[in-house]
Amino acid sequence: MNLPDFGEPADQTLSLSEEAEIGARIEAQLYAAGLILEDQELTEYISSVGAELAAHGGVSPNGFRFFIIRDDSINAFALPGGYIGVHTGLLQASTNESELAGVLAHEEAHVTQRHIARQLQGSTGWNLATAALVVAAALAGATDPDLIQAALGVGLASIQQRQINHTRSHELEADRLGIRTLADAGYDPKGMATFFERLHQQTRLYGNQLPEILLTHPVSATRVSEALNRADDYDPVEHESSDQYRYMRARARVLASAPPSLEREFFRRSLEHDESDDEARYGLALIDLYSGDGDSALKHLNAITNPDQVNVQLAMAQAEHLAGQDEAAIARYANLERRYPNYQPVSLAYADTLIRTGASDEARRVLLDSSAYRRNAPDTFRLLALAARDSGREPEAHYQMAAYFRYRGNYRAAINQLHTGLQRPNLSDAERARLESRMLEYRRMAPDELKRAGSSG
DSSP states (O other), X not given: OOOOOOOHHHHHHOOHHHHHHHHHHHHHHHHHTTOBOOOHHHHHHHHXXXXXXXHHTTSOTTSOEEEEEOOOSOOEEEETTTEEEEEHHHHHHOSSHHHHHHHHHHHHHXXXXXXXXXXXXXXXXXXXXXXXXXXHHHHHTTTOHHHHXXXXXXXXXXXXXXXXXXXXXXXXXXXXXHHHHHHHTTSOTTHHHHHHHHHHHHHHHHTTOOOHHHHHSOOOHHHHHHHHHHHTTSOOOOOOOOHHHHHHHHHHHHHHSSSGGGGHHHHHHHHHHOTTOHHHHHHHHHHHHHHTOHHHHHHHHHTSSOTTSHHHHHHHHHHXXXXXXXXXXXXXXXXXXXXXXXXXXXXHHHHHHHHHTTOHHHHHHHHHTSHHHHTTOHHHHHHXXXXXXXXXXXXXXXXXXXXXXXXXXXXXXXXHHHHHHHTSTTOOHHHHHHHHHHHHHHHHHSOHHHHHHTOOO
C-alpha cells in the first residue's frame, strides 16, 4: 500500500517509536485493570483475521497486536503503534464474518494512517506520558474511569473537551482503505458499511446511550451511503462465514458473561428454534466446561455436525480431562499438536493439561517446541514457570514469570520476580548470572518513570 506522506508534522508530535510505546503502555494499563479477556482461542482468531487483512492491505501481517476487551458494548478501537482492542460485544453484534472483518480493516487503517498523531498536531505541552493518558482516557475510558481521573490528575483539565474521536475526514479515509482491503482479502466489501448501517438504524432505540463505536466513530446516513457506493466499485463477494467465526462469537458471549451459565437459556432457545445450530451446541458445551461438567460438554460436542473442527476438538480434550479421561485427553492433544503445529491455543492447552496431570517435563518440551514460544506469547512463560515450580526449579520459575510480566508490559512485576529469585538460597553461579543479566536487561527496557522511581525489584 502506498501510504500518504504526512512529512514532519506528525513525526514532530509523535514518532513511530513513541506511538509504539504509547500503545504498549495503554495495553499494560488495560491488563492491570483486568479489562483484557485473556483467552487464547478468541485472541488467536481475531489476530488471524487481522493478519490476513494486513497482508492484503500492504502491511506486515505481524504489524498489529490484537487484544479482547471483556465488555458487552459494541466497540473496537485502535491505539498508536498497531495495538487494536476488540470488545466482546462487537463479536456478538456482528451477523457475519465480513462485518467483523470490516471493522478490523477500518481500525487497521486508522493505525496505518497515524490518525491519532495527526489529531494531536499543533497541540502544545504534550509529552509521551501525557499523550498516553489522553489516548487511554479517550479510547478506553468508557470501561475504566480511573484512566480519566489519571489524565485529569496530570493537569489535562480539558480532557472531556478533547476526546480523541475520529474526524470525518479520518473516518472516510479509514472507510476507503478498509473497504479496499476487505475486497482484496476476499470478504464482502459491503461488510463494513452494512454493519455501521445497522447500528445507525438502531440509534433511535438507544436514545442518548449510543453504542461506544458510534461515539468514537460517528456514523451518518451520508457516510453509510458513501461507503455502500464505494463498495459497489468492487466485484460482489459472497463470503461464507467460517465455522470458527460462529464458534468464537459463541465463545465471546459465554466468556463475557459472569457467570457463564447466565447464557445457557439463550443457547437453549437458539437450539429449539434451529436443531442444526452448532454454534448453540458449542456455546452450551462451553458453559458446561466452565461449570466443571465434562460429561455433559462431550454430549453437546459430539452432536456437532463437524466435530473435527479444531476448536471443537480442543473443547473435547478439555471435557475429557474434566471427565477424568486423562489418557484420551492427552492423546487428543498430541494429535492436534501434530495437525496444527502453528496454532498456539493447542500447544498452550496441551501444556496446561500436562502440568495438571503431573507431566511437567513433557509440558516444558511442548512449550519450548511451540510457535507460541517462538512468538513470545505471554502465557507460554506463565506455563513454563508453573512447570519449573512443579519440578522444584524455583530460580527458573522466577525467570519465566518475569518474562510473562515483561511481555504484558508490567516491568515492575517482572523486575520484582527477578529480585525475588536472586534472594533464594543456594543459587548456582549460572542461575545467579542468568537472573542478574535479565534484571539488567529489563531495567534498561523499563519506562523512564519506573527507572526514576528506583525500583529495587
